[in-house]
Amino acid sequence: MxxxxxxxxxxxxxxxxxxxxxxxxxxxxxxxxxxxxxxxxxxxxxxxxxxxxxxxxxxxxxxxxxxxxxxxxxxxxxxxxxxxxxxxxxxxxxxxxxxxxxxSSYLEPIKVADLENGGELYQFVRLGKGCLSYMVISEGEAAIIDAVRFTDLFTNFAKEKGVEIKHVFDTHLHADHISGGRNIAAATGATYYLPPKDATEVVFDYTALTDGLNVKIGASQIDVNALYSPGHTIGSTSFVIDNKFLLTGDILFIDSIGRPDLAGLAEDWVGDLRETLYSRYRELAEDLVVLPAHFMIIDELNKDGTVARRLGDLYKENHGLNIKDEEEFRRTVTDNLPPQPNAYEQIRQVNMGKITPDNDEQTEMEIGPNRCAVR
Amino acid sequence: MNITKTLDAKGLACPMPIVRTKKAMDTINSGEVLEVLVTDKGALNDIPAWAKSGGHIVLEQKTEEDVLYFYIQKA
Missing domain, CATH: 3.40.250.10 (Rhodanese-like domain)
Known part of the structure; x- marks a missing residue:
């Protein structure tokens, strides 16, 4: 046979x-x-x-x-x-x-929605690693959020769509996978943004991603608004896109919430995480569709393969958003955490530009499942 | 440690390091020691796991300049 x-x-x-x-x-x-x-x-x-x-x-x-x-x-x-x-x-x-x-390397681009005036929002689902990247497209221009390291995939996708990549964002300094953001920006001339509070040790130039930063994409001026939302890291920043979508980075997932310990400061950041999840996000419109930077289990996928849920629904269903007692919340996100991701300290060093491993070494570092969440 | 035989499996990709190791093991006697040199990183976990499944004992393992060395005593 x-x-x-x-x-x-x-x-x-x-x-x-x-x-x-x-x-x-x-x-x-x-x-x-x-x-x-x-x-x-x-x-x-x-x-x-x-x-x-x-x-x-x-x-x-x-x-x-x-x-x-x-x-x-x-x-x-x-x-x-x-x-x-x-x-x-x-x-x-x-x-x-x-x-x-x-x-581990394969990415499936899936359209999340059509935006106003011919704009489009794509989610790139990395099934083997649970990573989610995003591209906002609007008449000739594109912005990318939380790109993984396979830069060709994003630049080729932009070429197919006939758009120029103008803005590349990382919601935070990633610890579980190697960011492609800096390389995409270098290859396309786009601006690369990082939250300055996560970037104190980086060895390259970047543009500061701060609360309230607003960029507009393409002729239809799709809004990309930054919202400071610390807790997974001290710099973690979310985005509201087109007033309809909330890109939460590693702060809020579909069936879990972010863990505060991967940069080594769980005890310090648990208060920030609580504030972001229980106050800052609470004040946002319930109809926003949450698009996280990760999924942990296959059950978080929708029928069409996307990972997306209404914010109001998450406030009803996500256990991590329903822990009333602050002390219990603190215990949940600091005790009994899952093992840390493979090589997470080295991955942070790569994302800071401090070490530059070859492709095989990068592949080795990223082997294994995603572990950015607390359930 | 008395090395009875040395297998050079450098440059070979999985599954060949284990295939060769198994063949080399078949040629030595119980209690004797096989030295295996490998560069495939998969061997780091696979050789000890294979040895365990056959009751062999990994007496020592080390890494020198990207080469993995295993010293396996036959069951």
Whole structure:
């Protein structure tokens, strides 16, 4: 039987379209437990490839014959080996091209909404890592918020749309993934903005992103308004776009809230986080649609693959917005935090411009799941 | 430590380092030690996990100039 090769894009469609898939993950157990390809209707079997070197007979009865079987490993090599063994045993299976490495890098651009006068808002969903980036487009111009490091994807997308990237923002100094903001700005001549309170140690020039900053995009003058909202970091800043969308960065997610400890100061910032979530955001219109910089679990995706929810609904449903007692809130966001993201201290150094690892090293740093939230 | 055999798997990508390690293990006796040199970073977790699944013992592992060294005693 043939061995098929699937791209990360094809697997992403299966996730978004809610299709069935059987994943035979041949990485070691620790790697699988830590992080895997998540899908609503996916089934999993984890057997490390090195336990299959003598043959795949023991696996055969455990594999379904009525659905697609995808073999997955870290970089591809072992999944090809196992897929070929299964194929020789008479099964039709596929392997994931580039393995979890390519899954971690894949971005799916999805349109969130049409804006006034032909403008558009896109969300770039990085399924494997839970990162969300944004592009606002309006007649010839674009702004990008929280770009991940795959700069070509954004510049090519802008080219396809016939727009010039004018403004590039980071809502805060990221600790879980490497920002593409500075490189996109350098490649396009756009202005790169960072909150100055997060940027005290950065070694490059940037434009200050401060409360109340307003830029207008394109001929239809789509409004991008900055709103200082500290708590995940001391500089964390949100955006209100077109008076309809609230880009919350890593402060508020769909089913969780930001964690205050990744820059090392949980105790100091928990008060800011409380103030932002329980006062500043409270004063905003309930009909704003929240667009966060991350999702943690696949259940946070909408049917069309976007991650977006009405602010008023989050105030009803998100546990992190409904902790009345301040002391309990403090405990929730400082005790029992999940493990910190892989290499988060190094990633912060990269985003400050202090170290410049090569592409392979950057890929290694970003391996693993997203861990920016407290549930 | 008495090294019975050395396997140079530098430059090989996963799964070859483990495939070669397994073959080399088959040629030594119980209690003897195999030295493995690898550059594929995946080996960092995979070789100890593989050794454990077969009951072998990783006596020592170290990294020198991007080369990983493993000393594995056969079960």
């Amino acid at each position: 043939a061995v098929n090769k699937w791209t990360a894009a094809k697997v992403a469609r299966k996730v978004i379209d809610n299709e069935e898939l059987f994943i035979l993950d041949v990485r070691n157990h620790d790697a699988f437990e830590d992080w895997k390809i998540e899908g609503h209707k996916f089934e999993y079997l984890n057997i490390p490839y090195f336990e299959l070197l003598d043959g795949v007979e023991e696996v055969l009865p455990k594999l379904p014959t009525d659905k697609d079987v995808l073999v997955v490993c870290a970089k591809e090599g072992s999944s090809v080996m196992v897929a070929e063994m299964l194929s020789e045993a008479g099964l039709e299976v596929a392997y994931l091209e580039g393995g979890m490495k390519s899954w």
